[in-house]
Amino acid sequence: MKPHRSPLGLALLGLTAALSLPPGTWAADRADLARPEPAPLPFPLVARFENFGEKDGLPSHKIHCVLKASDGRLWLGTGNGLCVRGADGRFRRYGPEDGLSHPAVLSIAEDPRTGDLWIATMRGLSRLSGGRFTSFTQTDSGLPNNVVYGVAVVDGTVWAATPAGAGAYNIREKSWKIYDHNNAPMEEPWCYAIAPGRDVVYIGVWAGGIVEHDPRLGSFKAYRDPDGDFQFQLTPDSGPIADITSWVAYDDGILWQATYFGLSRYDTQEATWRTWVQDKTPLVSNFINSVFARGHVAWVSTDRGACVTDGTTWATYAVDEQGRGLVRIDRPGGAPETRRMATRLADGFVTAIWADDHEAWFATSNGLSHAVFANQAAVAANP
Amino acid sequence: MRTLNCLLLAFAAAAPAAPLAAQAPAAGPDSARFIYATPGETYPYYAGLPREFWPFNAVEPYERFFTTRMPFRGPGRDYPNPSDLKSLRIGLLDSPKYDANWERSVRTREGVVLAFEEANRSRRPGQLPFELVEREGIAQWGGAGNLAVDFADQKVLGFLGTIDGADAHVALRVTLKTEVVIINTSDPDPTLTETNIPWLLRVLPDHRIEEARMADTIVRRFGCRRIAILREGDRYGRLGVHNFMNFARRLGCPAAQELLFSPGNPDIPHQIATIKDARPDAIFFIGEPADIGRFARQFRLAGIQARFFGADLLMDDRFLKEAGDAAEGAMFTYYFDPARSDPLWVDFVARFSRRWGHAPDAYAAYAYDGAQVMLHAIDAAGPNRWRIRDQVCNLDYYHGVTGWMQFDGTGSNIAPVRLVRYEHGNRVFEPQAEFTPPAAGGL
Incomplete structure (x- = not known):
């Protein structure tokens, strides 16, 4: 086998299974640090990270998800409760004693019409409305299973991804529908993520690729790994990279699939696929926990750092063995540039990201990071 | 797998971290029965089967997976041990009662319980006892997910199970969030270990x-x-x-x-x-x-x-x-000849028969082996789930009562199986040498 390796791929080849990057792997070139950007990037660049951990009031080192609500408040799903960051910067925790159905919070969605929060936990789905929690479980509602990996609110319907199917709760009618292997193109009903699309809902299915559902028509379409095997990817850019979907995200006509085998992108207008794997492309790791879509840009959470990409240009944030922050920029046709950062991600094991044009928040397995964006020519250089 | 090629692909890529040094005297099996991964190690592709069995074997795919083992890169190994432990808790996920797998689940439990009883009898002063936390399966889709969450709530250090492939898959996905390692002793579904979730080892050769x-x-x-x-x-x-x-x-x-x-x-x-x-x-x-x-x-x-x-x-x-x-x-x-004369097996059969009044089958034997691997990992790593994971998932070979096991890049046992035929109402095992890893003088 003679894989096509990008310079970045070659640089990353020596990465070990350690928690962070080994010395020299991403050695920053000091000469590059002060060099102005040759061209604007298609996404914001992080200038510095501000990190928060248990010492700052977070109830757990493990942060599963992050959402900045429309009112500007930041919500976190942690291994030990739901958290909100107040205007004073302090974190307030909500747990089962407040009505949350389980302390492990995996996903949070906001109802854009009411501002209510829907909270996916490992034992039920909770709703936070007017400061009060209401919970739904598989024994007192139509929720298919208590382990809720993903939640989304689409046109008055709350979608919950569970290992026994996708539950759809009509808020106004207070009625449930379940989509599983009996009525949707899934071999097994193991659903792990929900993403609202344009007039459709995308369901990330474990071993079932991605299921597209049009609620108006009641129709389904399945996107599956064309080679049908977990042991390899036969050809790149031919379809979903794997049938084991860990997350899906959609914005502006672009659907992203996160897997533990790499990253896939589907252009719904052109009906074309692109795929990325580590070592052969700028993707830093095949193990992707989740992906956040904004416009044509994806914010990719991996076990080895975070990538930002529009599919052509990449910025990757990682932590080296000495615990220093690094950013690597990969432009089409150009040599990758590695820069040392003055600050670093709270941890390289990134579980989820939320971003807009002004800032980004990174949930990690060891704390929370706030990314402050910079003027691209003024990336902090602090070796 | 003497009759089959073990193709080692020369991939230079990430390798599992080296196993941690034992932090406490190990109970149970001798350390010589464990052979761990080495940095940079590559693994037999496609369960070590000859190329003619591979899909699309006439072409080179763009990317092969599982030629190395997926490491766990998250934090946790340096977290302090819990100070309030009264026992070392390990889960066992049984099958739903009266399910088709129930009898096999009972035999699985017998193997696990025997391993726990023996280990607890050999505890030294100052060592915490092992405690088995059992949960009966729920006969509905996703039920194993609820039980895997319950195991995490019960603060188990790892768990064993389950026979049903759907249950095993669902529980595995939960463990990625809860970070509790699973040793599967009885699910033959080949896809179970092909998920790249680095929290699973399977000791049973699969379909x-x-x-x-x-x-x-x-x-x-x-x-x-x-x-x-x-x-x-x-x-x-x-x-x-x-x-x-x-x-x-x-x-x-x-x-x-x-x-x-x-x-x-x-x-x-x-x-x-x-x-x-x-x-x-x-x-x-x-x-x-x-x-x-x-x-x-x-x-x-x-x-x-x-x-x-x-x-x-x-x-x-x-x-x-x-x-x-x-x-x-x-x-x-x-999987193996129950009439084999390997001393580990013969002695296990005697002890098992004394304890339960009947001979062990494969489910009991692999459950015993899986439990032994888990107990050994906990003693070696201490009560830290992430270090226990390293011990379990960095295993390359293990000499259990069922024979030597070889774990591939997915964490599944690819030791060769035996051929058997019925002859005049008897089961006749075709001659086949016992599998032995290279480091132990085999192959």
Whole structure:
């Protein structure tokens, strides 16, 4: 086998299974640090990270998800409760004693019409409305299973991804529908993520690729790994990279699939696929926990750092063995540039990201990071 | 796997971290029975099967997975040990009571309990006892997910289980969030370990290993050309024949038929008539042993003379009882010869028989081995889930009571299986040398 390796791929080849990057792997070139950007990037660049951990009031080192609500408040799903960051910067925790159905919070969605929060936990789905929690479980509602990996609110319907199917709760009618292997193109009903699309809902299915559902028509379409095997990817850019979907995200006509085998992108207008794997492309790791879509840009959470990409240009944030922050920029046709950062991600094991044009928040397995964006020519250089 | 190639691909890529040094004296099996991964190690591709069994084997795919083991790169190894422990808790996820797997689950439990009892008897002063936290399976989709969450809430350090492939998959996905390692001792679904979630080890050889051996036997050894498949119409049946059909096709002999039945169905006249019309020279069965035995007898009564083949469940007495004379000549794969003279096995059989009043089967034996690996990992790593994971998932070879195991890049045991045939009502194991890893003087 003679894989096509990008310079970045070659640089990353020596990465070990350690928690962070080994010395020299991403050695920053000091000469590059002060060099102005040759061209604007298609996404914001992080200038510095501000990190928060248990010492700052977070109830757990493990942060599963992050959402900045429309009112500007930041919500976190942690291994030990739901958290909100107040205007004073302090974190307030909500747990089962407040009505949350389980302390492990995996996903949070906001109802854009009411501002209510829907909270996916490992034992039920909770709703936070007017400061009060209401919970739904598989024994007192139509929720298919208590382990809720993903939640989304689409046109008055709350979608919950569970290992026994996708539950759809009509808020106004207070009625449930379940989509599983009996009525949707899934071999097994193991659903792990929900993403609202344009007039459709995308369901990330474990071993079932991605299921597209049009609620108006009641129709389904399945996107599956064309080679049908977990042991390899036969050809790149031919379809979903794997049938084991860990997350899906959609914005502006672009659907992203996160897997533990790499990253896939589907252009719904052109009906074309692109795929990325580590070592052969700028993707830093095949193990992707989740992906956040904004416009044509994806914010990719991996076990080895975070990538930002529009599919052509990449910025990757990682932590080296000495615990220093690094950013690597990969432009089409150009040599990758590695820069040392003055600050670093709270941890390289990134579980989820939320971003807009002004800032980004990174949930990690060891704390929370706030990314402050910079003027691209003024990336902090602090070796 | 002496008869099969172990192709090592020269991939220079990430390798599992080296195992941690033992932090406490290990109880149970001697350390020489554990061989761990080394940095940069690559693993046999596609379960170590010869290239002719691989999908698209005439072309080089863009990317191969599982040539190295997926490491866990998250934090946790340096977290302080809990200070308030009164015992070292380990979960056991049983099958739902009265489910088809219930009897196998009971035997699994017997193996696990014996391992715990022996380990606790050998604890030294100052060492915490092991505590088994059992949960009975829930007979509904996703139920195992709820129980895996419950295990995390109960603060187990790892858990064992389960037989049902769907349950095992669902529980595994939860462990990625809860970070509790699983050792699976009894699910033969090949896809279970192909998820890249680095929190699982399986000690049972899977259906891929069995079916490659059987396809080779049917097509090459016996020269059969018209293979009919009769399988359960459920997930176990679907996945149980999936690889067999592909392997037979790659050997130039696509299955002539694949027919399904409902478990417990007393007779299947339509399937039998259809298969008879196809004039098969081989029939491959996947299903519960009593069903398969009953249908084997019905095939013979219908005048079908094709050879019968199957997988490990044909070892079960219920197959022989239902099939009667129709079992004669039936050939199947099994994991090891229960009459083997390996001292570890002989001694285990004696101890197990004393404890439970009957001899162990494969489910009990692999459960015992899986429990031993878990207990050893906890003693070596201390009560830290992340370090326990490293101990479990960095294992390359283990010498259990069932023999030497070899773990591939997915964390699944790819040790070779045995061929067995029924002869005058007896199970005759074909001669085969015991598998021994290179580091222990084998291969």
